[in-house]
Amino acid sequence: MDDALSVLLRDVRPQGALFDQAVLRPPWSLRFEEHNQLVLLTMFSGEAWLSSDAVNGVTPAPVLLRPGDVVIVVGPEPYVISDDPGTAPLVVVQGTARCTTPGGALLIDDCPGCRHATGARDGRGDGCDGEGPQPVALKGTYRVESSVSQRVLDALPRFVRVPSPPGGSATLEMIAEEIHRNTPGQQVVLDRLLELLLVSSLRAWFELPEASAPSWYRAYGDPVVSRALKLLHDDPARPWTVAALAATVGVSRAGLARRFTELMGSPPMAYLTEWRICLAADLLSRTDDTVEAVSRRVGYANAYALSVAFKRTKGVRPTEHRAMSRTS
Numbered sequence: 160m161d162d163a164l165s166v167l168l169r170d171v172r173p174q175g176a177l178f179d180q181a182v183l184r185p186p187w188s189l190r191f192e193e194h195n196q197l198v199l200l201t202m203f204s205g206e207a208w209l210s211s212d213a214v215n216g217v218t219p220a221p222v223l224l225r226p227g228d229v230v231i232v233v234g235p236e237p238y239v240i241s242d243d244p245g246t247a248p249l250v251v252v253q254g255t256a257r258c259t260t261p262g263g264a265l266l267i268d269d270c271p272g273c274r275h276a277t278g279a280r281d282g283r284g285d286g287c288d289g290e291g292p293q294p295v296a297l298k299g300t301y302r303v304e305s306s307v308s309q310r311v312l313d314a315l316p317r318f319v320r321v322p323s324p325p326g327g328s329a330t331l332e333m334i335a336e337e338i339h340r341n342t343p344g345q346q347v348v349l350d351r352l353l354e355l356l357l358v359s360s361l362r363a364w365f366e367l368p369e370a371s372a373p374s375w376y377r378a379y380g381d382p383v384v385s386r387a388l389k390l391l392h393d394d395p396a397r398p399w400t401v402a403a404l405a406a407t408v409g410v411s412r413a414g415l416a417r418r419f420t421e422l423m424g425s426p427p428m429a430y431l432t433e434w435r436i437c438l439a440a441d442l443l444s445r446t447d448d449t450v451e452a453v454s455r456r457v458g459y460a461n462a463y464a465l466s467v468a469f470k471r472t473k474g475v476r477p478t479e480h481r482a483m484s485r486t487s
Contacts, residue, residue: 164311164361164376171197171301171308173353187294188241190248190261196312197301198232199357200224200240203335205294211238211317219317227323227331229360233315240296297334299353306440311361314373321360321367330356374423383410384422391427395435396458401427431458436472439465443477444484450477 191198200209202224210221214236221244224230232238239248250266251259258266303309334352337345365372378384386408391399404427405415419427435457442453454465462477469477 164358164379168308168311168358168361169305171303171311171354171357173299173301173350173357185242186246186249188239188246188248188250190237190239190251192237192251192253193300194235195300196233196235196303197357198238199229199299199301199353199360200232201229201297201331201356202226203295203297203331207240207242207294207296208244209238209240209318210244212236214317222318222320224320225323227327229321229323229328229356231315231319231321231357231360231364233312233317233319236317242294297331299356301353301357305444306437310373310375310437314376319360319364321363324363328356328359330359378422381418381422383408383415384419387415387419387427391431391434395431395438396456398458399428399431432468433472435459436469439469439477440473440480440484443481453477 200207204226206226207224208221209224209230209232211219211232214234222230224240241248248261251261253259260266303312330352334349334356337348337352364370365376375388378388387404390404390407401416402412405412408415410418416426419430423430425433439453439457442448442456443450446453448456450462450465454460454462457465459465459468466476469475469480473480475483
């Protein structure tokens, strides 16, 4: 049975978009308005600053990226990477095939975004005009395709910065090596490596003292609660009760209820309800199964029972959620 992080990241996939390697001479500044939910940035060489528009009325402090650092950008709001926080954007990247000036004039080039910066030229990061290596950036974009995976994003701040580990990152070294190969199957390999880089970066960040790891991650260190979570995730349609769950885990009903609530912030059955609704939301979005069929797959007796719980949790009926998910 999978642990909570594995389950939650199951439907997070790279989109195969890599920020092309380019040497950027100061002053340079790129503003990204792609509205992606999850982006990973790192520097192969040189340094860069990451800044963002305000999110819910709060403007995040700029973050410095040194070589080997990884920053995960959470949320669709625009962000900027630049040589200095004070450098005004020179290019606006609106997608893999559309870059404009800040005034909206379309820029045409074979590398979206990166070569439009002032003085940009092709390179592998070892070129140098002046002192020190020039900045070479890598950008990975991920699809977040489910309500279940959205729980990961909900647990993260706008910028998640993971410092380069001592001795560097083996995954980044493999990515750099693969980019230089340019052989068949390259994009598949890069996608798998980007998946690995995301998961390893999240695990590293959750373990940092300054990080506020979510309850479902902290629970993995508790043998009782982690076992209970795995059972609920593995078989959500089972007619669980606290007593049945406690008996399967091998503890008393009161003991499980107390430990689960203390660690997760909600009782076991309340958590199970939230989990079932997340699963139902994904099934409604991805399949043509009837609401009746979905209800039984996630543990409700019938469509009416699911509809009541769904409306109470999501604010809309299952059919309304399905319609909205297919028009977005």
